[in-house]
Amino acid sequence: MTERVFNFSPGPATLPYEVLVQAGKDVVNFQETGIGLIEISHRSREFMAVAEEAEKNLRELMEIPDNYKVLFLQGGASSQFFMIPMNLLGNGKKATYLNTGTWAKKAIKEAKLFGEIDVPYSSEENSFNRVPTQDEYTVAEDSEYLYFVSNNTIYGTQFPEFPETEKMLISDMSSDILSRKIDISRFGLIFAGAQKNLGPAGVTIVIIRDDLLERTPQNTPTMLKYKTHADKGSMFNTPPCFAIYAVGEVLKWLKKQxxxxxxxxxxxxxxxxxxxxxxxxxxxxxxxxxxxxxxxxxxxxxxxxxxxxxxxxxxxxxxxxxxxxxxxxxxxxxxxxxxxxxxxxxxxxxxxxxxxxxxxx
The missing domain is CATH 3.90.1150.10 (Aspartate Aminotransferase, domain 1)
Known part of the structure; x- marks a missing residue:
């Protein structure tokens, strides 16, 4: 085999070598079932155990409280740009967004389709070279939530400390989830595309507080309701099985570290x-x-x-x-x-x- 290189790519990104080796075996013959991992039914006892263990390990590693659901969704992190306001805003409601990079800017554009969006801080004029300090913005009193991107992949910036506010926090943690300890209870919702710090592309992790599942407007399409997926354990439709499996293997690796x-x-x-x-x-x-x-x-x-x-x-x-x-x-x-x-x-x-x-x- 050609010697492996050091992969500095921003995503899809490098994975633990032992995870790749194990996945290579399981793709051909998963747990000696005689069936390859990417062939096995998502309803099978074997795969259900994979999904359950992945959720269990994620909860343990992130110390996720019991009143939060863990969802394995499709559509990439970019789909969360509209799913969040679609589920949590609505006519006449407002949210506050901090514009610290390309992905925050894209999220702001989508959110404006569903409610009034206040942007009290932007570093765009300085090529997004910094994130704000607490005294550089004010969260609107009538905001439903404060949205921010915890780590900005393109510009190399990161919130060293999370915003302090009485409002609910929502964060895109696609590129730094599981890289540092956080207090989940401060957030209403956290999401992360897997392909940077969790696994391969194909699955997006959403961690959402239980009470928020009941806030979705009635006219929201079934597949775009968080409650749809929470009620069915992320199995409302066929999930991205291989990506969930790989995330599970990465979580096992993280525990070993x-x-x-x-x-x-x-x-x-x-x-x-x-x-x-x-x-x-x-x-x-x-x-x-x-x-x-x-x-x-x-x-x-x-x-x-x-x-x-x-x-x-x-x-x-x-x-x-x-x-x-x-x-x-x-x-x-x-x-x-x-x-x-x-x-x-x-x-x-x-x-x-x-x-x-x-x-x-």
């Missing part, structure tokens, strides 16, 4: 190794302000676009893949989610130092 608290410590160390190189020189310029830096996605620039292209190309030749920045801001980006190994960080840091010596501006 020591859980969320242990991963948070590891993630901070990994990110610090790269930020220390950026801060030690004028050659590399981080996109995010220091107080807003992400532990998951590190976006940075070199002195010229030509040097950035050379950096990305040469890095790929030594097995450092996926370092090209998003087209909206260019430059470089290292996505270092939970499953990204420390060895890859060390190799990148060594390459960054040598590249600067070999390619003076």
């Amino acid at each position: 020591g859980g969320v608290a242990a991963m948070e410590e590891i993630n901070r160390e990994k990110a610090t190794l790269i930020y220390d190189v950026i801060d030690s020189t004028d050659y590399y310029i981080g996109h995010a302000e220091k107080e807003s830096r992400s532990l998951m996605n590190i976006s940075f620039n070199l002195p010229t676009a030509e040097l950035e292209a050379k950096f990305i190309a040469e890095a790929a030749t030594i097995g450092l893949n996926g370092l090209k920045g998003h087209r909206s801001i260019g430059g470089c980006r290292a996505s270092i989610y939970n499953a990204f190994p420390r060895d890859g960080i060390v190799k990148l840091v060594e390459f960054m130092k040598q590249f600067e010596l070999d390619n003076p501006a």
Whole structure:
């Protein structure tokens, strides 16, 4: 087999190697049933056990209270941009959104179809290089909820602390779920596409407080009601079986690593190794302000676009893949989610130092 590279891609992203190996076996013959994982019925005893264990482990790792439902949905995180306001707003109702990046901006656009949306903070004029401090915005008194994106994949920013408000919090945690401990009880709803920090593309995790299931307007289509899926244990229709299975395997792996608290410590160390190189020189310029830096996605620039292209190309030749920045801001980006190994960080840091010596501006 060709030697595996270090995959810095932002999503679909790197997965634990042992999960890939196990999945490869189970796709062919799942638990010695003689049936491949992607063939087995979602109603079978074997797959129902897979889904139940995945939910159990997610609840344990995130310390999810009993009065919250865990849903495994389809449609990607982007479908939540309209499902949330469709279920929780309605005519004459208002919500507050913080505009800190591309995905927040897209969510705001969709939410405006279902209610009045107040946007008291935006960092768009500064290319989304920071998230707000608590005193930089006010949540409207008549808002149903405050919506924010906890980690902005493209721009490399992250809320170091979550907003303090009496209003219900709703958060898109697609790119930093399970990377640090959070208090679920502060949120009405959390969602995350799996393909960054949880598993492969195809399933979106929604964690929703029970009482919110009863707020959906009557004219909401059946498939787009959270209650529909909660009442049927995410089995109202055929779920994304393989993606749920893979999430379950990643959750088992996370438990072996020591859980969320242990991963948070590891993630901070990994990110610090790269930020220390950026801060030690004028050659590399981080996109995010220091107080807003992400532990998951590190976006940075070199002195010229030509040097950035050379950096990305040469890095790929030594097995450092996926370092090209998003087209909206260019430059470089290292996505270092939970499953990204420390060895890859060390190799990148060594390459960054040598590249600067070999390619003076």
